[in-house]
Amino acid sequence: MKPRYEPAIKCLIVRLHKGSVILPLNLMAELVAGSELAASMHPGVEGWLHWRNRQIPVVSLESLCMEEDAGESDEGKCLILHTVSAVPGLPFVALRVQGGLNTLEILPDTLRDDHGGNVQRCPYVARQVRASHLLCFIPDLPAIEAAVAEVLQLTVEQQELAISE
Template sequence: MNREQIYAVLMALEGDTLLLPNAAVAEVVARDSLQPPDPGAPAWLAGYCDWNNRRVPVISFEAANGSGHNGESRRARVVVLNSFGSHLPSGLLAIVSQGYPHLVTLNRSAVKPLELRPTDRADLVLSRVRIANQEAAIPDLAALEAEIARVQSAA
C-alpha cells in the first residue's frame, strides 16, 4: 500500500462538491427513504432515514452552509456517513447528494488548496481544494454532528 495515497469520495451537491474520506461512507440509499423533519426543524435538516434499525438525521449541506437548499432531483440520493464523534446516539448522519458519490484515489500533488468561498461557514468547512478541474469542500464532520445534536437536544 502506498502511504502517499488516500482513498476519498467526491459527493456532488447542488452547486458544490464535498470531499470525504472513503471510510466515512456507510451506504448510499434512495432519496424516497427520507422521512420529513420534525415541525420547527431548521431548513438544513432534510429529515430522517431508517438505516440498520437506527434513525439517522439527514441534512442538506448546501442549506447548512448557507448556499441554498436541495432541489427535488430524480438523481438525488441519501449518503449515510459513519459518525466520527460522540455527539450522535445513532453513530451516523446522512447528507443529501445529487447522485452517487465517486471514489477517488488522491496524493499530495493531485490536491491544491483553495480559499473558502465568501458564503462558506468557516465552522462547517475545514477547507476547499482543487482536484484536477473539480473544486470541492472538505466538511468538518464533527461540527456537523454537533450542530445536529444541538437541534435534537432542543426538540
C-alpha cells in the same frame, strides 16, 4: 535522511446540488434512495431517513451553509456516513447528494486550496479545494455532527416535556 512516505487516502467525490464534496471512503456506510424522508421541524436537519431499523438525520451542506438556491436533489439520494465524533446516540448522519460516487486516491500534492468564489465562509466547510480540476468542499464533519447533536438534544428535551405534561 529518507523522504517520509505518506500513503494515499482513498476518498469519495460526491456531487451536491452545487459543487462536490470529498470524504474519506472509510466513512461511507451506504448510498441509498432518500426520497421518502420523515419531516423535521429543526433547521439544519432536512428530515429523517429510516435505514436498518434506525432513524438517521439527513443534512444538506448547502442548507447548513444557507445558500440561497440550495435545491433538493432531483434524484433524492442520501449518503449515510459513520460519524467521527463520539456523540452518544449519533452513530450515523446522512448527507443529501446527487448522482453516483467517484473515488480518488489523495496524496499530499493532489489537493490545491481554492479560495476563489468563497466570499462567505461556511462554518461547516473545512476547506475548499481543487481535486483533478474539480472544485470540491471538504466538510467539517465534527461541526456538522455537533449541530445535529444539538438538534437531537432539543428533540429529546421536547419529548421529555411532552411526556411530563
